[in-house]
Amino acid sequence: MSRTRRGLLVVGLVSGLGGVLFVASPGIVRGVSLTGAARTAPVAVVGVATAVLAARSLLNGLGDDAPDDGEGRTATAGAFPSPERRPRYDPPGTEFARRVDAIGWTDRRDAKPANRRELRDDLRDVAASALSRADGASPSEVETRLDDGSWTDDPVASAFFAGDLVPSLSPSGYVRALVRGEPPFARRARRAVAALSKRSGADDVTPAPSADLRTAFEDEPAVRTSRYLPSRERESTTDRVRGVTAAALAVGGLGIVTLRPGLLPLALFGITVSGYARAVSAPSRAVTVERVVSDSEPAVGDEVEVTLSVRNVGDATLADLRFVDGVPPGLAVVDGSPAFATALRPGKRASVTYTVEAVRGDHAFDPALVVTRDALGVRKRETLVDAETTVSCRPPAKPRSGRATARTTTRAGRSRSDAPGPGVEFHSVREYRPGDPPSRIDWRRKAKTGEFSTVAFHEHRRQRVLVVVDARTEAYVAWGDEADGSGGSDGGGDGEPVVQRGVAAADALVSRFRSAGVPVGLAALSPRSCWHPPGRGGDHHRRIRETLASHPAFGWEAPDGEVDASAAVHEIHRRVRADTRVIFVSPLSDDASVVAARRFDAHGHPVSVLSPDPTARTRSRGYESGYASLTRERRLRRLRAAGIPASDWNPSEPLREVMRDGRSRATTSG
Amino acid sequence: MAEAVPQRPDSAPPLRSSWSALAAATGAAVMTAVSVPALAMGALGLLSLAGALTFGVESAYTPGIALLAGSVVLAGVLGLTPPFLLAAAYLVLLAWDVGKHGFGIAREVGREPSTLRIEAVHGLSSALVYAAGATLGYAIYAGVTGGRSVVALLALLVGAVTLLFALRT
Numbered sequence: 127m128s129r130t131r132r133g134l135l136v137v138g139l140v141s142g143l144g145g146v147l148f149v150a151s152p153g154i155v156r157g158v159s160l161t162g163a164a165r166t167a168p169v170a171v172v173g174v175a176t177a178v179l180a181a182r183s184l185l186n187g188l189g190d191d192a193p194d195d196g197e198g199r200t201a202t203a204g205a206f207p208s209p210e211r212r213p214r215y216d217p218p219g220t221e222f223a224r225r226v227d228a229i230g231w232t233d234r235r236d237a238k239p240a241n242r243r244e245l246r247d248d249l250r251d252v253a254a255s256a257l258s259r260a261d262g263a264s265p266s267e268v269e270t271r272l273d274d275g276s277w278t279d280d281p282v283a284s285a286f287f288a289g290d291l292v293p294s295l296s297p298s299g300y301v302r303a304l305v306r307g308e309p310p311f312a313r314r315a316r317r318a319v320a321a322l323s324k325r326s327g328a329d330d331v332t333p334a335p336s337a338d339l340r341t342a343f344e345d346e347p348a349v350r351t352s353r354y355l356p357s358r359e360r361e362s363t364t365d366r367v368r369g370v371t372a373a374a375l376a377v378g379g380l381g382i383v384t385l386r387p388g389l390l391p392l393a394l395f396g397i398t399v400s401g402y403a404r405a406v407s408a409p410s411r412a413v414t415v416e417r418v419v420s421d422s423e424p425a426v427g428d429e430v431e432v433t434l435s436v437r438n439v440g441d442a443t444l445a446d447l448r449f450v451d452g453v454p455p456g457l458a459v460v461d462g463s464p465a466f467a468t469a470l471r472p473g474k475r476a477s478v479t480y481t482v483e484a485v486r487g488d489h490a491f492d493p494a495l496v497v498t499r500d501a502l503g504v505r506k507r508e509t510l511v512d513a514e515t516t517v518s519c520r521p522p523a524k525p526r527s528g529r530a531t532a533r534t535t536t537r538a539g540r541s542r543s544d545a546p547g548p549g550v551e552f553h554s555v556r557e558y559r560p561g562d563p564p565s566r567i568d569w570r571r572k573a574k575t576g577e578f579s580t581v582a583f584h585e586h587r588r589q590r591v592l593v594v595v596d597a598r599t600e601a602y603v604a605w606g607d608e609a610d611g612s613g614g615s616d617g618g619g620d621g622e623p624v625v626q627r628g629v630a631a632a633d634a635l636v637s638r639f640r641s642a643g644v645p646v647g648l649a650a651l652s653p654r655s656c657w658h659p660p661g662r663g664g665d666h667h668r669r670i671r672e673t674l675a676s677h678p679a680f681g682w683e684a685p686d687g688e689v690d691a692s693a694a695v696h697e698i699h700r701r702v703r704a705d706t707r708v709i710f711v712s713p714l715s716d717d718a719s720v721v722a723a724r725r726f727d728a729h730g731h732p733v734s735v736l737s738p739d740p741t742a743r744t745r746s747r748g749y750e751s752g753y754a755s756l757t758r759e760r761r762l763r764r765l766r767a768a769g770i771p772a773s774d775w776n777p778s779e780p781l782r783e784v785m786r787d788g789r790s791r792a793t794t795s796g
Numbered sequence: 797m798a799e800a801v802p803q804r805p806d807s808a809p810p811l812r813s814s815w816s817a818l819a820a821a822t823g824a825a826v827m828t829a830v831s832v833p834a835l836a837m838g839a840l841g842l843l844s845l846a847g848a849l850t851f852g853v854e855s856a857y858t859p860g861i862a863l864l865a866g867s868v869v870l871a872g873v874l875g876l877t878p879p880f881l882l883a884a885a886y887l888v889l890l891a892w893d894v895g896k897h898g899f900g901i902a903r904e905v906g907r908e909p910s911t912l913r914i915e916a917v918h919g920l921s922s923a924l925v926y927a928a929g930a931t932l933g934y935a936i937y938a939g940v941t942g943g944r945s946v947v948a949l950l951a952l953l954v955g956a957v958t959l960l961f962a963l964r965t
Contacts, residue, residue, distance in 0.1 A: 134958050142955025206904050366896060368888065377869055377885075388878040389869065391933030392885050398929030445921065446914045448904050463908035469917045478909065497904065500922035503897055682935065 144642050160372040173382030176393070207354045207495055209453035209464055213683050214345060215604035215623045217338040218715060218740040227343075228748075229312040229724075242291045242311055249318060250287060252753070253277075258324045283321035286314035293328070306362030316749040323752035325723045326759070336748030337443075338604065340790040342370025342419040344514055351452040351495040352509060358493075358510045359411070367504055371396040399504075408505050409498035412440025413470075415511040417451070417491060424484040424519050429460060434479035434494060434513075438470040445469050446499035447476075452510075456682030457482040457517065484519040486630065488676035491515045518671065520675050549583030555688035556580055589707055590645045590660040593632045594698065595680065596712030597652035598691075601625050602684035603715050603754075605740035605777055627777040628711040629680045631736060633671060634781050635709060638668045650679040651722060653687035653710075657698075660706060691718040707732045711741050714761045714772075715754070723770055735765055735772040742776040807852030809898025810911050814849040816919060817895035824864055824887035827880050828871040837867035845895065849965050854899045878937045887928045893922045897941045 201461040211547050225245055250272065257268045257277055271277040275284030285293070293310045295303060303310050316333040323331035372395025381389025415438050420431035434451045439445050451464035462480030470476055493510040558567060558578030568579045605624040632648065640662070647660035648670045656679040674680055708731045712719040726733040739757040741747075765772040775781065808814070825838030842861030848856035868884045876884075897918050901911050936952060 138955050138958030140955070141951050145950075145952030145955055148951060366893070370892075373865060377865075377872070380869060381872065384873055386873055386875070388876065388881050388937075388942065389872040391878055391882055391937045392868075392872070394933035394936065395885060395889060395929040396927065398925060398932060445917045448901075448914070450904070463906055465905045466909045467905045467911045467914045469913045501917055502893075502925055503900070503918055544950050 143293060155638045174377050174657060176379030176382065180372045180379060195792075204350050204600055206451075207349045207351045207450050209348065209350060209450065209455075209492065213348050213455050213615045214342060215602050215672055215684070216342050217751065218458070218603045218605070218713075219748075219752070219754035220339060220342055223335060223339055223343075223748075223750040226315050228310050229309050231309055239291055243724050244285070245315060245690070247292065249315065249422065249753075252760060253287065253318070255324050255763070256322050256756055259763070260325045260327075263384050266448050267367050274297075278292075278318075278321040278325070280317055280321045282314055283317040284309075284635070286318035288313070290503075319749040319753045321754070322756060323749075325648075326554050326756060328747070328755055331747045331749065331755075333749050339748050339750050348455075350455065350492050351450060352575075355495060355510050361505070362508075363403065363505050364503065367399055370502055371400045374399075382474050384620065402502060406500045406502070409446075409500050410438075410440040410442045410444060411448070411496070411498065411507055411509045413437065413444070413496055413498070413509075413511065414440075415449075415494045415496065415513045417494070417513040417515045419515055419517055421484075422515070422517055424517065426484060426486050426519055426521055426546035428484045428519075429481050430457075430484050430517060431479060431481050432464070432515075433477055433479045434466075436465070436466075436470070436494075436496065437475040438472050441472050443469065443471050444498050445501035446503060448497040448499075449478075450495045451478075451480075451499075452494055453482065454489035454491055454517070454682070456485050456489050458485075467662045482517075483518060485682070486521055486626065486675060487680070487682065488516055488518040489682075491517075491601055499640050505611060518675070520671070521630070526564075551583055553582045556582065588706070589777055590658055590703060591639050591649070591707045592647045592649060592698070592702055592731075593635050594649045594651055594708055594710045595625070595628050595632050596710065596722070597625050597628070597654075597679050597685070598651045598689050598718070599684045599686075600716045600718065601628070601713050603713060603740045605738070606743070618722075623682065623684070624713045624715075624777060626682070627738040628713065629674055630782050631738065631775070633674050635711075635736075636667065636670050636674075645739045646670070646674060647702065647706075649679070651691065651694050652679040653685045653689045654679040655673050656680070660702065677701055691722040692725050699726070699729040699731070704730050705732075707734075709733075709774065710735045712736075712757050713738050714765075715740065716751070717761070720761045720764055723765055723772075726769065727770055733770050735763065735770060736775060737772060738775050738777040740777075742778065804850065805852040806907060807854065807899070807902050809852075809895065809902050809905070810851060810951045812912070812914060813894050813898030813901070813915055813919075815927065817847060817891045818846060820887040820894065821864055821891040824868065824884045824891065827887070828876065830871050830876050832873055834867045834870040834874065837863050837870060840853065841867065845891065849898075852899075853904065855892075857895055857899065857953075858892075861888060861895075864888045864891070864903040879934060882930045882933050882937075886926050889926050890922060893926075894919055896903075897922075 131329050150512050190302065223721050225241065228241060229245070251473045253272060254265065254268050258265060261268070263271070268277075272287045274283070275288040278284050291311065293314075295310065299310070303313075306313065308693075313333075316335075318333050320333040370481070374393050377389055378393025379386065379428065380395075381392070386725060416435050416437070418433045418435075420433075424430050432451070432453075434449070436447065436449055437445075447470050448467040449465070453459060453464050460481050460483045462478070464478070466476065466478040468476045491513070493512045496509045496511050497506060499506045500508075555568065556579065558580050566580050566582070571577065600793065602623040602625055604622065605627065606622065636646050636648065643662070645660040646661045646667075648656070648658040650656035654677070656673060656677050658666075658673060679685070708726045710719075710723050710726065710733060712723070712735060714720065714737045723733055723735050737758075739758070741751050741758065762772050803813075809817075812949050821842055825835075825842050828838050829835040834879070841860045844856055844860030844863060848854065848860060865885075867886070868881065868888055871884065872881050905911055
């Protein structure tokens, strides 16, 4: 305790005791009669001093209203954990919607608003590609139509390409735009996308943003318990105490200055609360948490009941105990709530039960967040309590017909290579060299000419296949009808990331190749590196399926980092044989995915692309979804133009359909 | 009463907390209605609280409480007797505490789980602690008015304030 503080303590004690004494026996001070300045001066001084103290206390409170946790503000991820929701995946086209949203009124002041020009240039490219495909018109014709606006009936949409970047408005038009709350340029962009979608055959695209997009813009992202409290434990005192103290002191000071003794006792509230806050000890953390799941290995789509019980193992009552379970990111709570609040006497137990829906993958629970407070809620302690539970949900390995498994031999594969060697299909004839097998000597020729010559055939090699799953952050877009989760969403999806469909497809592909006896490997295009070289056999296959289910690269949370597609492709190329066939599973949600596919092609790998379509949905398609479809179709066309077969797959349909006629569809719709 | 407000936002405090806070605030507003300005301030504060609790806007809650506290101070300056003043301040404090606690529950626990226990424990404890403060205030007021000694009052106040700052952690 510092010297000034000790001095303050002494003064306070003496003055307080004196006051009590004076109150108890007023006779002592009866002799002291203050008059004039001697009477008013101490009152004024104390009043002003109290007011100053109150102000200082209040200012301090405003200065650092964030709870002090010793690690600065980065220690908290902001909002309180809300693990009952899945991490939010942006619906396709959100990036574009953000750009449209960023068109502001203030752009008008720029001579050449760059973001408007870029938006229009991009959309013009898309429009040119879509229109030339829809009408079969030449590029120059399309350009003319875009310029004169004859490509659509919608005057607002045609004005997007034909009009100015900064439309000049009549006063009434300006008022109308203000009422709508949106710059006319952004409105035109939305209408243009809707009109283009209609021209490309998508009649269900509306110019308005979809409900999912609005949710994506408004909703706070879900926060995991481990992210909320990286330091695992934190203690804080609410600033309510400071507020009450300052307000009470201020009122007391006012009472002294205005000579209203009635206001003085109000200062006592501040003293009581402040005294309580000092006297009360930090709430106990003596709790144990136990988590029980009804089924730790459920099938996909099963409902799993999770029961979390908390027991007070300390010897003090927990007046205010709140806890939030660390639901893993992939599991959505379908019934009940993973949060709970109660008061708990020593030795007692409280529990909460909620239901999650199982989806594929290994889901390790985050630690539960336990928040304890004293009775008045002045001091709070947040603790992460571990209770390790993992729900592992694997789709069943598809039993294959006996015919297919019987073909799993060590014999050569079906792919014909250009290399001369043994085989059945004629390749070339050359001079005999010592060591050539006698069976390949052309004996007829020997009989005719007397010279030895050797016949070479096309050598059959086992083709190796590498399944590459696009699991970059950009691929984590939502598919299906997210909406509010109610109502029958027969199309599936429910806002799952489309990457999960890609992973399921990879799983099916791997099983298929395995049963065909083709060596198959797995790689992820992701900041979280994942690699299985092509191989064969049951163990290898099991390992790959294990990886698909449990590797973080295929998890439910989008990875944080960026990945350079070209470099990643080069890295994969270095690890496999040059003739390895690559099957690239990607939603094609950005241009980098096209770059990746073409890089595989450039490295000499036979590439095919399987693309789950995140824009395939059953209702409420907004303009952003229309834009995503248009650009994605353009990417598919670019791939096919480069000779890369690309299959478009609506993820709500079974994959088998695509795989059966995938080749024919990919080549015919080029 | 839940039927009266069928769709409350998720950020709105539980109904029990909301009604208790509002009841306490109404009591305070009634007690301080000694003049038109004080009445107006109290009514405005009450309106702000009701809005904040109904629509779950926490940022509108503190200004409402500040208005109510202002009406208490105004009533004190205008000469409301200390017992009433203490009671009104007590109610404002209680309304603030219960309301803020309710907002915290809405933020951290949500609407679905039952929060009756922590609401009850917190409400009762707050009521008790603040009642202790009010009683202390009233005891000093009664003692001082009995002895008519401003010096005693001053000495007590100085003692309390300095102790407060000396014990600051």
